[in-house]
Amino acid sequence: MNSAYKILFLLENKEIIIAEVKRTDLVDTPKDQKYHWIFYDKASGSVEKLSFVSMNSSENLQERTFKQGELKFSESEGVFEGDGKRFVLQNRTGDSLPETVFRQICQYIDLLY
Numbered sequence: 001m002n003s004a005y006k007i008l009f010l011l012e013n014k015e016i017i018i019a020e021v022k023r024t025d026l027v028d029t030p031k032d033q034k035y036h037w038i039f040y041d042k043a044s045g046s047v048e049k050l051s052f053v054s055m056n057s058s059e060n061l062q063e064r065t066f067k068q069g070e071l072k073f074s075e076s077e078g079v080f081e082g083d084g085k086r087f088v089l090q091n092r093t094g095d096s097l098p099e100t101v102f103r104q105i106c107q108y109i110d111l112l113y
Contacts, residue, residue: 003024004023004024004025004106005021005022005023005024005102005105005106005109006021006022006024007019007020007021007093007096007097007102008020008021008022008035008093009062009073009091009093010091010092010093010094010095010097011071011073011078011080011089011090011091011092011093012089012090012092013087013088013089013090014042015041015042015043015087016039016040016041016042016080016087016089017038017039017040017042017097017101018037018038018039018040018050018071018078018080018089019037019038019040019097019105020035020036020037020038021035021036021037021038021105021106021109022034022035022036023035023036023109032052033113035052036049036109036112037049037050037052037064037066037071038050038105038108038109039068040101040104040105045104047104047105047108048068049108049109049112050064050066050067050068050069051066051067051068052064052065052066053065053066053067060074060075061073061074062074066082068082068083069081069082069083070082073089073091074091075091076090076091077089077090077091078090078091
């Protein structure tokens with residue numbers, strides 16, 4: 001796997017993957033270039049960067065707001081709601097992505113800059 005990228009959070013179901021990916025090879029760069037929330041559609045293989053707006057966290061619940069929708073998740077599960085759709089997700093943080101998916105996400109982020 002590409003060591004310049006690290007998956008910080010990983011949530012998925014049969015249809016999608018939502019992951020926070022950190023670029024570890026950048027120093028003294030803005031957070032929006034180091035941290036990327038990615039929406040991956042399994043059926044089409046499309047990758048989209050979610051536009052981060054804000055975050056909130058408590059002991060049991062993490063919340064992230066994006067222009068495309070809102071993600072709420074605990075240690076075991078999460079829900080993403082946006083564009084009139086609702087996805088119930090399993091929190092798989094700590095697990096690995098399939099190599100082809102990870103590579104596709106890394107290539108997408110590389111093209112952003």
